[in-house]
Amino acid sequence: MHLFIQAIILGVLTGGLYALMTSGLTLTFGTMRIINMAQGVFVVCGAYIGFTLFNYLHIDPFLSILVSTPLLFAIGFTLQTFLLKPLRHDAHRLSLLMTWAMAIGLEGILSFIFGTDFRGILTTYQNSSWTIAGYEIPVVRALAFLLSVAILVGMYLLLTRTKFGRSVRAVSQRESAAKLLGVNTDRTAALAFGLGAATAGAAGAMFGLVSSFDPASHYDLIGRLLAICVIGGLGSNAGAIAGAVILALSESLVQAELSPAWSSVPFYVLLIIVLIARPQGLFGVRARGAI
Amino acid sequence: MIAALALFPFSGAESWIVNIGIFTLMYAALGSAWNLIGGYTGYVSLGSVAFFGLGAYGLALTFQHIGIGNGFLPFALVPIIGIAVAIVSVPIGWIAFRTRGLPFIIVTISLVIILQYMALNLTDITGGAPGLQVPQAPFPPGAYEEYFYWAMLGVFAVTLLACAYVRRSRLGLMMFAVREDEDKARGLGVATSVPKYAAFAGCAAFSAMAGAVWAYYLSTVYPQFAFDGEFLAMGIILVAYLGGIGTLWGPFVGAAILTPAQQYFAYSLGGSQLYLIAYAAVFIVVMLFLPRGVVTTIADRALRRSRRRKQVVEELATAESEALRDAPAPAVAR
Amino acid sequence: MSVDGPLLEIDALRKRFGGIVAVDGCSFSVERGSITGLIGPNGSGKTTVLNMLSGYLASDSGSIRFDGKRVARPDPTTMYRGGMSRTFQRARVLPEIDVLDNLLVAAPKRGLAVWGMSKANRATVDYAMTLLDEFKLTRLAEAKAGELSYGQQKLLEFATVLMGKPRLVLLDEPTAGVNHVMVDLMTERIREFHAKGLTFLIVEHNMEFVMSLCDPIVVLDHGKQLFAGAPDDVQQNQLVLDAYLGD
Ligand SMILES: Nc1ncnc2c1ncn2[C@@H]1O[C@H](COP(=O)(O)OP(=O)(O)OP(=O)(O)O)[C@@H](O)[C@H]1O
Ligand SMILES: [Mg+2]
Numbered sequence: 075m076h077l078f079i080q081a082i083i084l085g086v087l088t089g090g091l092y093a094l095m096t097s098g099l100t101l102t103f104g105t106m107r108i109i110n111m112a113q114g115v116f117v118v119c120g121a122y123i124g125f126t127l128f129n130y131l132h133i134d135p136f137l138s139i140l141v142s143t144p145l146l147f148a149i150g151f152t153l154q155t156f157l158l159k160p161l162r163h164d165a166h167r168l169s170l171l172m173t174w175a176m177a178i179g180l181e182g183i184l185s186f187i188f189g190t191d192f193r194g195i196l197t198t199y200q201n202s203s204w205t206i207a208g209y210e211i212p213v214v215r216a217l218a219f220l221l222s223v224a225i226l227v228g229m230y231l232l233l234t235r236t237k238f239g240r241s242v243r244a245v246s247q248r249e250s251a252a253k254l255l256g257v258n259t260d261r262t263a264a265l266a267f268g269l270g271a272a273t274a275g276a277a278g279a280m281f282g283l284v285s286s287f288d289p290a291s292h293y294d295l296i297g298r299l300l301a302i303c304v305i306g307g308l309g310s311n312a313g314a315i316a317g318a319v320i321l322a323l324s325e326s327l328v329q330a331e332l333s334p335a336w337s338s339v340p341f342y343v344l345l346i347i348v349l350i351a352r353p354q355g356l357f358g359v360r361a362r363g364a365i
Numbered sequence: 366m367i368a369a370l371a372l373f374p375f376s377g378a379e380s381w382i383v384n385i386g387i388f389t390l391m392y393a394a395l396g397s398a399w400n401l402i403g404g405y406t407g408y409v410s411l412g413s414v415a416f417f418g419l420g421a422y423g424l425a426l427t428f429q430h431i432g433i434g435n436g437f438l439p440f441a442l443v444p445i446i447g448i449a450v451a452i453v454s455v456p457i458g459w460i461a462f463r464t465r466g467l468p469f470i471i472v473t474i475s476l477v478i479i480l481q482y483m484a485l486n487l488t489d490i491t492g493g494a495p496g497l498q499v500p501q502a503p504f505p506p507g508a509y510e511e512y513f514y515w516a517m518l519g520v521f522a523v524t525l526l527a528c529a530y531v532r533r534s535r536l537g538l539m540m541f542a543v544r545e546d547e548d549k550a551r552g553l554g555v556a557t558s559v560p561k562y563a564a565f566a567g568c569a570a571f572s573a574m575a576g577a578v579w580a581y582y583l584s585t586v587y588p589q590f591a592f593d594g595e596f597l598a599m600g601i602i603l604v605a606y607l608g609g610i611g612t613l614w615g616p617f618v619g620a621a622i623l624t625p626a627q628q629y630f631a632y633s634l635g636g637s638q639l640y641l642i643a644y645a646a647v648f649i650v651v652m653l654f655l656p657r658g659v660v661t662t663i664a665d666r667a668l669r670r671s672r673r674r675k676q677v678v679e680e681l682a683t684a685e686s687e688a689l690r691d692a693p694a695p696a697v698a699r
Numbered sequence: 700m701s702v703d704g705p706l707l708e709i710d711a712l713r714k715r716f717g718g719i720v721a722v723d724g725c726s727f728s729v730e731r732g733s734i735t736g737l738i739g740p741n742g743s744g745k746t747t748v749l750n751m752l753s754g755y756l757a758s759d760s761g762s763i764r765f766d767g768k769r770v771a772r773p774d775p776t777t778m779y780r781g782g783m784s785r786t787f788q789r790a791r792v793l794p795e796i797d798v799l800d801n802l803l804v805a806a807p808k809r810g811l812a813v814w815g816m817s818k819a820n821r822a823t824v825d826y827a828m829t830l831l832d833e834f835k836l837t838r839l840a841e842a843k844a845g846e847l848s849y850g851q852q853k854l855l856e857f858a859t860v861l862m863g864k865p866r867l868v869l870l871d872e873p874t875a876g877v878n879h880v881m882v883d884l885m886t887e888r889i890r891e892f893h894a895k896g897l898t899f900l901i902v903e904h905n906m907e908f909v910m911s912l913c914d915p916i917v918v919l920d921h922g923k924q925l926f927a928g929a930p931d932d933v934q935q936n937q938l939v940l941d942a943y944l945g946d
Contacts, residue, residue: 109467157649162657167409170470171606174599175648182641190638292593297478300471308468335486342479346460349472353463530816538796538818542804545793552753553805554779554863560811697938 077330080209085326087212089319090219091284094226094277095295096302096314098270101229104246105266108169112153112176114296116146116271119180120278120285121189121195128195135195135283136217142275150271154264177292184289194286210246218280225276226315229269242266246309301341305348307358314357320344367522368545371515383510387517387582389577389624394521395597396604397528398614399572403602404611405531406564407544408465412457412473413572414598415480419450419592420573421580422484423564425497436503439581440516446577458562465547481592496587499580513582521570521576521617524571528613538563596644600627605649609658618659623647704767706731706898707752707783712761714747714922721747723922724761729867734889734899736913738906738933740943744922745902746788749869753785754778774883780807784860785869785889788902790852794845798836798855801844802827805862823862830858833888848906850877854885862893870901872910886912911933918942 095117102110123142127133133141153176192222203212233239241262244252252259281287302321306313324340348355373386395413401408423446424439461472484491491497504512531537539560542550551557580586604623608615626647636642655662705728714722722744729735737745742789750756752763754773763770765783773920778784793801803819806827819827834854839847844855860868870889874882882905889899889912903909909916910930918926918933920942926933934941 103467107467109470157653160653162658166467167655168606168652170409171599171602171648172652174647175652178595178599178641178648179645182638182645185638185641290595297474297594301475301478304464304468304471304475326436338482342475342482345475349460349463353468355468533816533818535813535815535818537814538800538804541796541800542793545795546791548755548775549787549791549793550804551775552755552779552785553859554776554807555804556813650785 076208081326081330082323083209083211084215084298084330085323086319087215087219088284088326089315089322090222091228091277091280092298092302092318092322093315094222094273095281095316096299096306097226097229097311098273098277099299099303100309100311100314101233101242101273102267102270103303105264106158106169106263107166108158108173110267110301111170111173112180112272113274113295113299114292114294115177115180115184115289116150116274116350117258117278117281117295118184118287118289118292119149120146120275121282121291122184122193122278122315123189124279125193125195126196135197135279136221139221139276139279143272143277144275146275146278147268147272151268152262153271154267159260159264159330177296181289188289190288190290192286192288194236195280197283200283203228210363214283215264218284221280222277225273230311232269238262239263301345304355305345307355310355310357310359313357315357367518367525370518373514378617380507380510383514385625385628387510387514388628389620390514390517390521391579392600392604392620392624393617394517394524394575395572395601396608396620397521397524398568398575399601399605400528400610400612400616401531401540401571402564402568404605405528405537405540405544406560406613407547408462408561408564409470409602410461410473410551410565410568411470411594411598411602412461412476412565412684413568414592414594415457415473415477416450416454416569416572417576417579417597418477418480418484418586418588418593419453419569420446420576421586421591422491422497423449423488424492424577425499425586426578428496428499437512439502440578441534443516443520443574443577447574450573451566451570454566455562461542461565462558462561463683474598477592477594477598481588481594484588484592491588496585496591499584499586501584502581516578516581517575520571520574523574525617527571532613536560536563555626599648603648603651605660607655609661609664612658612664615658616658622659705729706766706782707900708764709748710751710762710764712748712751712763713759714756715759721922722751725919725922725924726761727917727924727927729806729898729900730915732893732896732898733915734834734893734901734913736909736916736930737789737900737919738909738916739904739919739925743919743942745919746871748919749785749871749900749902752778752869753783777826779860779863779865782863782866783869784863784865784867786853786856786860786871786873788871788875790849790856792844792847792852792855792859795843798831798844798847799824799827800809800842802830802859802862805859807863827862830861833891834858835884850881854878854881854890857888858884865897867898867900870899870903872902872904874903874905882908 092195099110099113102108120142123145124135124138127134127138127141157172157176158169161172199213203210204216233242241252241257244255244257245259245262298321302314302317305320306315306317321341324344325337328340330338395417399410399413402408404670424442427442461469461476485494495595502509502512531540539550539557541554542553542555543557543560547557564575576591605616606619607623608617610620630640630643634643650669700940707729709728710726712722712725713720725748735799737748739745747756751758752773754775754777763773765781773911787869793804800818803823806819806823828837828840831840834857836851836855836858844852847855857870857873873885877885886908893899901908901909901913913931915927916933917924918939926936
């Protein structure tokens, strides 16, 4: 029982971080109707930024978020402007390939700069944890969780309370209508893509703290993020959070109770069950049939 | 065309060139198989690789458990593996087809990840990360490549034949209808699951056949290569896009351009980081400058110049203007 | 096949979308051999009724009887094969395939015939060509359907649903966005097929068109049947006028 609750605590803490990564994916899907296959590599970029700042300038990884976030925003904004916006014909499907090309290219660039060895950000508080009521709460994960939640709340406010948020929602609802209302859809898309990358940048620095990574880690990451989206319902923010927590929970439970090698199995089993029982995802809405 | 391709090894080409030929034909077969589901039916699937891998493992496992000799007999096994994987693909399709559009893409990506994961972890069956060995074929060194070249050509030819059949048959018409507007098609009495499953299973069968030949050729299978979601999965689609999706020869043209280029990069840049960058760059250039594909672009040009086409455009214009001449068309009240 | 009784009967059909009740206990019937009009202000639920009839939407409650038999769970494919076909308010054709193929798709074919080597047999192609001729689309047979003008697409969609030799055709605003010549052509074709025994249920806003063609006319308001009767009665009915002028 103790182990069980301990695993739940760990799962929820990690889930927050995945939720942050996925929220960016949801945002780009909502505004541009594309799957951003580069979200995983954006996270890894954030991790390397944290790693570099920590190793060479001794900046605390949590502080490096202040650098990785705007940097990834700039990268995302630029990539969208030069590589995605020009796609006109069959843009939805081509973007899939284009973002994948970005992922592979960035993986190449990262390997070029940092090599292909596994890295980790090893802080002094790496292994310390608080003990509350007999349960261990690792400091790194707890902080990462809190920060992720804070950023998610910030994103929520940004999307519901600001003019930019209104444009994003207008574009997600219907692009043609948004154009009529005078929303600059191209700019909104670029900002949204940048913002999506920025969430990955923030999450990345923390991801580097909780697990080791190499440039190819993005492949594994994007697989998880996409599966989270399907479970939660593509385009749903609540779904992204629920999916992320389910993923992290199931992994940490199996890791604790069974064996690490099989930690991903229940999640994929769940994915299949959700697809069979509720293909639109837990929080998704069924697409309209007629009209 | 196929005959010309069949004669290619006799041109005295060196074995490394034949090797590139095999690789090209493999991509052409995979791209054409993908065309069935992605090009004609409009369901972008990244699952081809999953079936490619199943075919490769299928061959290796047959070798392990049933002695099938190692001469030409394994080639006879290839179609059987294709059929078996097609059968396996049906329940998978049942799950995947509960979604469409982008979620369908994600589900097929998940399929590849799940299979790779299983291949890595079911060590008793799959040998885990190192994979399985397949006995090397006892062909004479000089001609070793050639037999595999012809085998792969056979797979490609069969795939192409299937595509040609689809393009002029009722089944293909149903696939097109699903691609254009699935819901509308349902309202026209089209039993949409027939073309969907046919395309999915067909793609699975031909991809598996290519995988089986490839595994025998390399005489080894391991998860990273069999279920390569990173390069092969996207490479297949890129080949189809570069050639022109939904065209008969597009995937072949795409493969003929891309595969030698890829091999060249791999050869000159090694497996290094630069290879990744170059690969991405090729990807980006294709997407930006040839999004409609070589074959489609050329066909469009030719069509625009052809008389038949001009006639259609003129007919369109006259039909419109005739209608308008007779009536100044006051906006009809809605 | 029962010969008496209405061809289509709907009873207490309901559909709600979240907060709005789009169709609220709607009941009416379509007599054999009639051209029934279905009119009502914007948003009164006409399209939603058609969507439920043709199996594109599941109703919340109520029943549908087609040709005397209750249809428990309508589904687009079976409804079409059963002899009821429809067009859409915003014309839907298969844009990237050519006009003739658009018709051939709709030819009923089942079982092993699907796996044949050709797209359709001679007789089917001939019938499709006849339809194209009647709709003045013959010259465009090889054009892609998406290249046609909107009016031509509406004609094509109408022609397409006739391929299945239906007994009842539901048309959702056949004249919206179509110029006069094509409206006349459409009217002619409706009359002609009607003369051959086909039954129509037509949703329209174009009153001139409805009044000259349809009898009886069913008026829908807020998802309910408000009135049903001959064109003259509809025009004089106070309730109908109120509904259109807004209350
Ligand atoms: N899929 C849907 N989801 C939510 N609301 C819907 C949906 N379809 C229709 N509605 C709503 O139901 C009501 C009835 O719509 P419907 O399209 O049936 O009206 P209509 O009579 O066809 O109108 P029009 O003359 O404008 O075509 C409207 O308020 C509409 O907004
Ligand atoms: Mg309507």
